[in-house]
Amino acid sequence: MDRFSKFHPIFHFLYFIGMFVLVVSVYNPFFVLPSLVGALLYEVKIRGKEALSSLKFSVVMILVIGLFNMLFAHYGLTVLFTIGDTEFTLEALFYGINQGFVVAAMVLWFGIFGRVVDSEKVIYAFRFAPKIALLFSMVLGFIPRFTKKLGDIETAALALDGGKKPKNKLKAALNNLSALVTYSLESSIITADSMTARGYNPKAVRYSRYKFKFADGVLIALSAVCLFYVIFAKASDRITFVIDPRIYSKTFDVLAFLLFLLLSFLPLITDLTEEFLWKISYAKN
Template sequence: MRRIRDMHPLSVTVFFVCVTMLAMSVSHPAVTAASLVLSMLLFTVLKGAKSIRTHILILIFFIIFTLINPVISHKGSTVLFMVNDTPVTLESLLYGLNAAAGLCSVFYWVFSFSAVMDSERMLCVFGLISPRAALVASCSIRYLTLIKAQYRRTKLSMRAIGLYTDGNIIDLIRGNMRVFSSVIGWALENGIATADSMAARGCGSTKRTAFSVKKFRLGDGIFMAAALMLSALCVACSALGSLKITFYPKTVLAPADAAGFIGIASFILLAVMPSAIETGVKLKWRRSMSEV
């Protein structure tokens, strides 16, 4: 077993796409609650102490999102209290709570995804879809860093002969315009040379291979298959109507049945998988290190 970030990027991407889609589309409170708790857990496991700032930020978001709905939506039958002759209802508060939990869990899933993926892993996934897309993405990443560096260099050069100042807003705009037009000229010039270099190395002569240093192993296959199966199960149960919830005019949950239970269980299993793997691998390493 390997850590999530060492797994094949394709399996990792498939997992995160599945779990995020489900977290967005299934609104059963058990699912949203599980999604929030487990995504938070995964992010903490991945980032350790560094995750605290993100937790605080998301908590603030969570509170704002929860409170916004009852302020703007006055539907629902259970009035809690009146503000300026407009009712604040329980249903609308519950709706806000549920939606906020779903949304915040999506944040966590996306943050966790970006914590385990870097540009190279993204390119590997792109490469499987289309080698050309992978090349374009790789060039773009390189160009962005290049242009940023050139912008900085140009600004310094211009500042040293007094062509760039940030004394007042007009000078600042004028200076940046100057830097910008110089960088544009540079980028165009640079682009031609890069295109030459690509052609010289046979770009466009035949169908590209998408080479990657990653290997798809058995474990990656099992992980991906499990993710797909559990998601399919959850989607099926949801399609049967067992994971439905309506908030207005009164909060009604779909009656608890076997399908509902299976749907919730499969989602929880899916969402707990990466944290379980991470923790398992950590423990295994600790044990094998202490044996050494």
């Protein structure tokens, strides 16, 4: 049961835009980490065991960016070890890990956005600009479609080679990419011809099944309050975290942290609340 994805498209767009802005702009590990955890828990709630791939990706991304930054950026006072004349510091490693948290959180939230906001919601939200809505919805639809097609191309290429892995992986990857580009161009032409043949008119009146409810208004107001207060706390230096030359939290606003925590776990909270109410209703009957 995914109650969060059933809310009004306007709320979804405002919520995800707010999350993207906060994750990128706040850049405080006390805020970025809850955002990452909230996205992971929602993934587990919706996808179950399939969400383990997201967890593995997040761990690898964080470790790679953290180690890369420590190896090539040298600042801070806490030296972990020295190789020759080069000092590798805890501050550089911590900054890289925090950067990995940001990247992993953004990727997870974009993935959730792609599953929650389908093409119909995009067209509804941008109905004042139908051509932009159509383009955006087609892009969202092409991403999973082309990802699946790339897997099919790789499987076919592997079968043609008798199940043997290619010796030149770079050449094989370029050949697969070339086949995918050819397929995407042909698919685009077929889609355009099909829409023309069916008399597509971007200005035509469309039926919408979305109705703005009281719960949507409450969630929009709640999200707006959380978003604006956290931005205010960031702009007024109430949630400042310092990494160079030493790692410490300069200022910390408890209310901003709690509101950001609520915003990060809002999808999971709405789903769990819906399940709890449904179970109570079922028990009464």
